Amino acid sequence: MEIHNFSAGPCILPPEVMQEASQAVLDFNGMGLSLIEISHRSKEFVAVMEEARSLVKSLLGLPERFDVLFLQGGASLGFLTAAYNFLPEGGAAAYVDTGTWANKAIKEAKHAGTAHVIGSSKATNYDRIPSLDAVPSGSAYLHYTSNNTIFGTQFAAAPASSVPLIADMSSDIFSRTFDPEAYQLIYAGAQKNMGPAGTVMYAFDRDAIGKTGRTIPSYLDLAVHASKDSMFNTPPVFPIYVSMLTMRWMQSMGGVQAMELRNERKANLIYQEIDRNGLFEGHATVDSRSTMNATFRLKDEAHAAAFDGLWKGAGINGLKGHRSVGGYRASMYNALPETSVQVLVDVMQELERTH
């Protein structure tokens, strides 16, 4: 039976990518060696790293002043790396509190300086993108989480800001087009739209680093990594290789613009059903809905056993909501086909017919 993978992360990747990646584990580029047993300094792997870095630039249309790195530590270390490299010693930055990941970013920023929270939707269990206060003067940047994976909310557009932006785009990178001009740093863990867990992508303005007045430990220093072309230490070769393949796949599909159209179709399909079907209700308010993660629940928990039986029976995997929201979460990353969303919609209609 075909499996429909709605997992929130790690999550679905294109089948073509899986095929090519598994081949490379056995025999990479006809070398008679596995990708994971050759030197990361071999010309074959350096070519992978360089293609991955350059695909990020072309897919996102980054201005020339941007550098791209693939490091370790996940987005969770990115929270600290962002603050260490862009928050001046004794300084402050503005943050938006839109949920679990945003909170972790705020917590890490406090290791480097003051974090002014200029908007929060905590009071309504993060069911919306809050309205924002003005960025306090003296703030170095405004940090936000573009898509809130757990609560199913997403900024419709970058927040208006008088200072440069920093964004954690872990769960919606490459899912829609945006203007990179206003950003100092964009970072994203690989395991949602890019590849396997184990690497995090940093795209940043090289002219904006080195200005904090702080001594930065080597691994946290983006300048150190940039000076070594993302090879300061042994990079996570397999996640970077698979990320590169996924980016090639996106490019062959028509790039981020094509992904955006596909994602809008999928999101419309599920949200129309959530709104139409009397048995369900969404978690996120309509204007804050995410195209990547749709959070919803049954109005009457008494139908849970029947619904769970139906979706599991249809081959759907990974639909259970995060414990902080409950209910269900349909994660519809780039690689999820529209037909999988249709299977979920059919199951929701089947529940309505029978209950």
Ligand SMILES: *Cc1c(COP(=O)(O)O)cnc(C)c1O
């Ligand atoms: C998954 C996720 C993270 C955490 O990423 P790790 O790589 O596990 O550290 C951070 N931010 C967002 C928005 C996420 O979706």
